Amino acid sequence: MIRLIFSILLLLTALLILFPAPEYHLWLLAVISGEYCWVLALVALVVLGAGQRGDKNFIIGSIISAIGFLIFILPLFQASQISGKLGNDLDKAFPAKNSSEAAKPFSFAKLFAKTPPIGHSTRTYITYADTSLTLDFYPSKVKAPRPCVIVIHGGSWSSGDSQQLPELNNILAANGYNVASINYRMAPRWKSPAPVEDVENALKCLRAHAADLSIDTNRFVLLGRSAGGQIALVAGYTLKNQHIAGVIDFYDPADMVWGYSVPSSKLIMDSRKVMERYLGGTYAKVPQQYVNSSPLTFVDASVPPTLIIHGANDALVAYEHSRRLNEKLQQAGVPHYWLKLPWATHGFDYNINGPGGQLSTYAVLRFMAALGPK
Structure with a gap:
């Protein structure tokens, strides 16, 4: 259950890369989410690989962690694309x-x-x-x-x-x-x-x-x-x-x-x-x-x-x-x-x-x- 909760929190943090923060403290978190995205992507990978496969929440947590990881690496790909023509x-x-x-x-x-x-x-x-x-x-x-x-x-x-x-x-x-x-x-x-x-x-x-x-x-x-x-x-x-x-x-x-x-x-x-x-x-x-x-x-x-x-x-x-x-x-x-x-x-x-x-x-x-x- 702890892994699932952590996965959900990571995904919610990752969503700040896709959508403007709705509140002041979440805006501060959005700065970290976008500009330290690679650190959070590594955290999502660690969470993805953790946990016991027999746990009933394992698959759900894995899917959520994987989605979070993909969102966290998005700024890196976007930056690479912009870099190519800048x-x-x-x-x-x-x-x-x-x-x-x-x-x-x-x-x-x-x-x-x-x-x-x-x-x-x-x-x-x-x-x-x-x-x-x-x-x-x-x-x-x-x-x-x-x-x-x-x-x-x-x-x-x-x-x-x-x-x-x-x-x-x-x-x-x-x-x-x-x-x-x-x-x-x-x-x-x-x-x-x-x-x-x-x-x-x-x-x-x-x-x-x-x-x-x-x-x-x-x-x-x-x-x-x-x-x-x-x-x-x-x-x-x-x-x-x-x-x-x-x-x-x-x-x-x-x-x-x-x-x-x-x-x-x-x-x-x-x-x-x-x-x-x-x-x-x-x-x-x-x-x-x-x-x-x-x-x-x-x-x-x-x-x-x-x-x-x-x-x-x-x-x-x-x-x-x-x-x-x-x-x-x-x-x-x-x-x-x-x-x-x-x-x-x-x-x-x-x-x-x-x-x-x-x-x-x-x-x-x-x-x-x-x-x-x-």
Whole structure:
């Protein structure tokens, strides 16, 4: 009976690869289910081989464990399929300006890899009358003026900090890119567009110290996750800063107006409350704030090249946001690419070496290579 119960629990966990999580804690489990799927697949195999064949529940438990195993390995097969064409797709979207080649998009061996940390320094980039803001600077391993990625953390515009998910920062620095992971003013104390102003001030600070930090001031790229993706896109699209060469968007709410009209389940996140805290009220009260905070509002032919990365199983920020943004960029003729991850949920890149983490890292590195020095 214990084996049968364990088999059922494994199958229910595996279903989070196929369907969006219905509740917050199950969303956290979905991240593990999708990005550590190979570990859970091995567990399912162990359960499949365990037990006594004379047990009346043996066959049922075996069938359930086998189904769970097949679902757990699905992301590995899907990642392999995407990997086979990702390089060519990215080349078409962003013709490379140099000959540097990123590693293979996805490999089973890398599931077991470790990301060595790169040392970083913290500095204040802006002092306001009521607060000061800092950034963490990861210097490029290449000692020459190099592009700089400004990383903007997620956290519903009200939490998180510059230390969030540092693994990609380390990888970028190891591959020859400077990284500045910034803190910004957060809700509810500060409202939109305060974080966009912070990005602008971070750009000014980094440009002012470009010589000391070995930054190529013509190659700044904004990278944001979730709420940080919204900030990155709005900044990239509205500042009209010639030094911003591109924007990388991980699972952001690109259409705040539509997002407010179709909120996420409150069992996951009260998305309307989150937006109201950031924008200063309901859509009925401050509709222009929602319009002005929607990245797709500002899409035209002049916006920087954009890389979109989103999991179809995202339970916090609907996949539809990226579809809408992709459509607008397509209509405007903006160089862009949408990396679609069928199994992945919000925050999938928590495991940088998981199937989603590997593919997204590859796409980021190829995007950076295309925007790099000519």
